[in-house]
Amino acid sequence: MAANIAIYSIVFIYGIIVGSFLNVCILRVPLKQTIVSKRSHCMSCGHVLAWYDLFPLFSYIFLRGKCRYCKAKISKQYPIVEFVNGVLAVLCFAFAKFEAYDIKHINQMVLVSKDPYYEVYDWAASVYDFGVIILSCILCSVLIVISVIDWRTFEIPFGANIVILILGLVKLAGTIWADSRYYKIYCNLIEKKPGFFEVLFARGRGLELIMGFFAVSVPLALIYYISKGRAIGGGDVKLMAVAGLFLGWKLILVALIAGCLYGSVIHIIRMKVSGEGKQLAMGPYLSAGIVTALWVGKYIVEWYSGFFS
Numbered sequence: 129m130a131a132n133i134a135i136y137s138i139v140f141i142y143g144i145i146v147g148s149f150l151n152v153c154i155l156r157v158p159l160k161q162t163i164v165s166k167r168s169h170c171m172s173c174g175h176v177l178a179w180y181d182l183f184p185l186f187s188y189i190f191l192r193g194k195c196r197y198c199k200a201k202i203s204k205q206y207p208i209v210e211f212v213n214g215v216l217a218v219l220c221f222a223f224a225k226f227e228a229y230d231i232k233h234i235n236q237m238v239l240v241s242k243d244p245y246y247e248v249y250d251w252a253a254s255v256y257d258f259g260v261i262i263l264s265c266i267l268c269s270v271l272i273v274i275s276v277i278d279w280r281t282f283e284i285p286f287g288a289n290i291v292i293l294i295l296g297l298v299k300l301a302g303t304i305w306a307d308s309r310y311y312k313i314y315c316n317l318i319e320k321k322p323g324f325f326e327v328l329f330a331r332g333r334g335l336e337l338i339m340g341f342f343a344v345s346v347p348l349a350l351i352y353y354i355s356k357g358r359a360i361g362g363g364d365v366k367l368m369a370v371a372g373l374f375l376g377w378k379l380i381l382v383a384l385i386a387g388c389l390y391g392s393v394i395h396i397i398r399m400k401v402s403g404e405g406k407q408l409a410m411g412p413y414l415s416a417g418i419v420t421a422l423w424v425g426k427y428i429v430e431w432y433s434g435f436f437s
């Protein structure tokens with residue numbers, strides 16, 4: 129228990145530290161400024177900030193939301209983004225049911241074949257699972273950047289989609305690595321010579337990811353061209369392609385449905401309450417849908433497929 133609290137605390141602190149970097153991205157990416165070399169400075173007086181002014185979340189609380197040097201108000205966006213990123217990182221670990229126990233007991237049981245029934249204890253399964261959690265945390269961070277920027281500018285930065293594409297490719301490579309390992313062990317057992325493509329797409333999970341790239345993005349791209357970009361933005365289509373590669377075709381469908389539900393419900397409320405215009409940034413809603421699918425999508429898929437078995 130104590131070990132779990134320690135691990136989840138470390139994850140949260142990493143989350144808010146990454147969150148303060150996300151604020152820099154949110155600020156500078158739409159202005160096409162560099163996100164690495166330039167020191168952070170007060171937006172009002174231009175004073176370069178010291179390291180203790182940059183400590184995520186806490187410096188905002190201690191300074192009571194004001195600049196130390198000129199007392200100008202600091203945007204609430206900074207602590208909110210830091211806090212949300214910390215919470216999302218913790219939830220990525222929690223929904224994956226990660227425990228301190230897993231670190232000591234790295235060998236995990238994998239079902240390699242149902243007929244003949246064959247299981248193998250392998251460390252690769254644990255390394256894969258942990259890697260997916262880390263990738264999921266990064267995915268959530270990129271989605272925060274996309275959501276805030278899209279909310280403000282109605283534009284999803286191309287670079288953010290490229291980062292998600294890289295995350296998806298890394299996951300695809302990891303999936304093929306882990307699954308082909310078990311398949312080769314299995315083939316050894318039944319004295320079969322495995323074929324190249326059998327090894328490449330063993331257990332079907334790698335193929336599922338590749339299909340995810342096209343499952344939602346192709347129909348959306350058609351809508352984009354037919355409506356000449358009025359019904360949906362090009363950035364949204366690209367987002368659903370790269371997120372689909374990360375999630376696989378089943379989960380990206382869940383993400384689309386969840387995202388559209390969030391979007392329509394919240395947008396109707398916003399239009400009723402504040403009479404806001406019809407222009408709708410889909411990025412935040414699609415992002416929320418993607419995170420939903422990431423965390424609980426597999427339970428939704430299991431529940432849904434229960435109707436057909």
Ligand SMILES: [Zn+2]
Nearest residue numbers: 170173195198
């Ligand atoms: Zn200042």
